[in-house]
Amino acid sequence: MADIELRNLSKHFGTLAAVDDIDLDVEGGEVVCLLGPSGCGKTTTLRMIAGLEDATAGDIFIAGSRVNDLAPRDRDIAMVFQFYALYPSLTVAENLAFPLHAERISEEEIERRVNEIAALLDLSHALGRVPGRLAEGEKQRVAVGRAIIRDPQCFLFDEPLSRLDIAVRQEMRGQIKQLLNGLHKATVIVTHDQIEALTIADRIAVMRDGIIEQVASPHDIFARPANVFVAGFIGTPQMNLIEANVIEADEDSATVDTLGQEVVLPLHAEVSLQGSVGRRNAPLTVGVRPRGLAPAPEPGPATISGRVDLIEPMGAETLIHLRIGEADLRVVTGRGHAARVGDTLHVAPTPGQVHLFDHDGVRIAS
Amino acid sequence: MARKRREIGKAGWRRTAVSTVISFIYFFPVLWIILTAFKSHTDALSTPPKFIFTPTLENFASVFARAYERGGAAVDTHFDLFFFNSIFIAGASVGVALVIGTVAAYGFSRWPLRGNETYLFIILTTRMLPPIIVIIPIFIMFRLSGLSGSYVGIILLYAAFNLPFTIWMMKSFFDEIPREVEDAARMDGSSEMKIFFRICLPQVKAGIAATAVFGLILTWNEFLFALLLTGRDTRTVPVAMAQTIGGDIGVRWGLLAAIETLFLIPVVIVTFLLQNQLLRGVTFGTIKR
Numbered sequence: 001m002a003d004i005e006l007r008n009l010s011k012h013f014g015t016l017a018a019v020d021d022i023d024l025d026v027e028g029g030e031v032v033c034l035l036g037p038s039g040c041g042k043t044t045t046l047r048m049i050a051g052l053e054d055a056t057a058g059d060i061f062i063a064g065s066r067v068n069d070l071a072p073r074d075r076d077i078a079m080v081f082q083f084y085a086l087y088p089s090l091t092v093a094e095n096l097a098f099p100l101h102a103e104r105i106s107e108e109e110i111e112r113r114v115n116e117i118a119a120l121l122d123l124s125h126a127l128g129r130v131p132g133r134l135a136e137g138e139k140q141r142v143a144v145g146r147a148i149i150r151d152p153q154c155f156l157f158d159e160p161l162s163r164l165d166i167a168v169r170q171e172m173r174g175q176i177k178q179l180l181n182g183l184h185k186a187t188v189i190v191t192h193d194q195i196e197a198l199t200i201a202d203r204i205a206v207m208r209d210g211i212i213e214q215v216a217s218p219h220d221i222f223a224r225p226a227n228v229f230v231a232g233f234i235g236t237p238q239m240n241l242i243e244a245n246v247i248e249a250d251e252d253s254a255t256v257d258t259l260g261q262e263v264v265l266p267l268h269a270e271v272s273l274q275g276s277v278g279r280r281n282a283p284l285t286v287g288v289r290p291r292g293l294a295p296a297p298e299p300g301p302a303t304i305s306g307r308v309d310l311i312e313p314m315g316a317e318t319l320i321h322l323r324i325g326e327a328d329l330r331v332v333t334g335r336g337h338a339a340r341v342g343d344t345l346h347v348a349p350t351p352g353q354v355h356l357f358d359h360d361g362v363r364i365a366s
Numbered sequence: 367m368a369r370k371r372r373e374i375g376k377a378g379w380r381r382t383a384v385s386t387v388i389s390f391i392y393f394f395p396v397l398w399i400i401l402t403a404f405k406s407h408t409d410a411l412s413t414p415p416k417f418i419f420t421p422t423l424e425n426f427a428s429v430f431a432r433a434y435e436r437g438g439a440a441v442d443t444h445f446d447l448f449f450f451n452s453i454f455i456a457g458a459s460v461g462v463a464l465v466i467g468t469v470a471a472y473g474f475s476r477w478p479l480r481g482n483e484t485y486l487f488i489i490l491t492t493r494m495l496p497p498i499i500v501i502i503p504i505f506i507m508f509r510l511s512g513l514s515g516s517y518v519g520i521i522l523l524y525a526a527f528n529l530p531f532t533i534w535m536m537k538s539f540f541d542e543i544p545r546e547v548e549d550a551a552r553m554d555g556s557s558e559m560k561i562f563f564r565i566c567l568p569q570v571k572a573g574i575a576a577t578a579v580f581g582l583i584l585t586w587n588e589f590l591f592a593l594l595l596t597g598r599d600t601r602t603v604p605v606a607m608a609q610t611i612g613g614d615i616g617v618r619w620g621l622l623a624a625i626e627t628l629f630l631i632p633v634v635i636v637t638f639l640l641q642n643q644l645l646r647g648v649t650f651g652t653i654k655r
Contacts, residue, residue: 052549073555085550089568102555146554 003186009058272366292353459524467532515597539573575643
């Protein structure tokens with residue numbers, strides 16, 4: 001049995017369905033990230049688990065018991081808020097001790113736990129300060145400390161790193177991951193930052209418009225996006241998604257008409273264009289990540305040609321935008337590749353890098 | 367070309383001079399009253415007005431005890447009582463309004479009613495009529511209920527008059543503080559009472575101070591209701607001051623100025639003590655958190 005279970009959970013604000021009939025299981029010790037663009041319902045979902053928002057329909061189970069009607073404090077969960085939500089008039093030590101006062105714990109025990117957490121999170125020097133006098137990273141650590149001090153059944157994080165600058169964010173990301181590994185609790189993290197989700201999560205639930213589009217491991221989300229939305233949302237630079245029509249298809253390749261060119265696409269063993277999806281003229285969306293396209297010296301049956309429109313050096317690699325008719329095709333090449341704006345460039349999808357989606361945007365798999 | 371940014375606190379001498387002149391014009395009436403308070407009766411009445419004179423404290427002495435007729439014996443004027451009344455009535459009514467108003471504002475901010483805005487508007491409408499219009503029914507109500515002339519009556523009235531302003535002002539302060547902190551406290555097992563007292567109230571301290579000062583100043587200077595609804599023992603300073611005008615030697619400007627000067631002191635002290643809170647209060651929400 002999962003530690004957190006959501007069943008047919010919905011939340012309506014008036015006529016707007018912020019969360020629409022979602023199911024999700026989070027096992028003990030597992031970290032699940034709710035990832036999606038702003039307004040997709042991820043924070044509402046988290047607040048419903050926390051008990052700060054009432055569900056319109058559906059059930060929430062924590063450790064097997066239904067908690068819909070329990071107050072937040074009776075759900076045995078702790079939450080780290082986006083803006084840290086530290087108590088501004090209390091010192092760091094008092095902030096850390098605050099959740100313990102609600103449980104009948106002796107003063108000595110509270111002090112021991114506060115010192116232990118402070119040492120763990122490198123906050124011992126700041127115990128006497130009020131939050132207004134802390135650096136952003138320290139505030140973040142106090143917020144995390146206040147959540148873990150009580151040893152709850154599960155943890156909720158709302159955009160935990162969004163307020164930190166890039167250097168501190170990378171450091172905290174590692175620290176949080178390490179901390180969560182040591183805690184072995186069911187954890188739900190809400191984020192709109194895919195790097196955060198990909199690095200911290202055991203599984204990612206990609207949400208859009210109140211619906212979970214896909215739940216899978218970070219690797220699977222990246223390697224096998226379930227639909228066009230997930231394919232376009234995960235991965236930077238963004239995956240190229242181009243409309244195409246099937247000309248003919250066999251087991252390991254497909255010839256399609258796309259961007260006015262006839263291209264032979266190498267197919268992965270997992271992708272198969274048998275049946276109606278592979279019939280002549282069937283509409284498809286072809287997805288290829290910019291790193292899955294390789295420049296070819298000569299035009300050939302497997303290449304797409306376009307004019308170099310924009311070059312964005314990214315350090316180790318270079319992002320080249322190809323203009324083909326109205327479409328923009330993004331290609332990542334090694335730093336050494338010398339392309340110039342206005343050149344014609346031929347690129348071919350590398351085997352195993354072609355994703356196909358059907359007319360409805362759903363991944364085609366064998 | 368971009369203009370060089372001026373550092374705060376380092377305005378040029380021209381700006382400083384202009385500010386000084388404007389401040390002086392604003393402050394001049396107050397300065398004149400303070401000067402008059404130290405003048406003898408003849409100095410106070412002299413034309414052209416005197417800026418250089420021999421200061422005297424006789425006006426201050428006659429605030430509390432003075433002869434009402436030429437050659438008569440000095441009589442206790444009870445001004446010590448009137449000062450106490452003003453302080454007590456203003457303090458108590460603002461206190462009552464703050465307690466009720468802060469709780470009400472928290473309610474309006476965090477637990478909105480259906481039609482919340484309408485209720486808030488109705489509360490404000492009670493202050494839209496000029497006092498001179500509402501005084502008649504209030505006067506009759508006070509007569510009938512026996513509140514006329516009592517401390518309780520005038521304190522309740524001032525509290526009621528301060529409430530709309532207190533609720534509106536405190537609501538805006540509560541609206542400014544992030545709800546996340548309350549949510550955090552809720553998850554940490556706090557009762558709603560504890561959230562209000564330990565989490566929310568400390569965050570609006572500056573707002574309470576600002577509201578208190580504004581309320582105190584309004585109540586302190588109130589004249590019309592005090593004139594009609596206080597009795598001999600509950601009279602406030604503005605009323606008593608008006609009643610010093612008269613007698614056989616005409617208006618005693620020096621005396622009036624002395625009362626006025628003494629009357630200014632409590633306001634100055636309160637404002638000075640709460641200065642930091644007040645500044646934070648009026649700039650609340652304008653600073654990025």
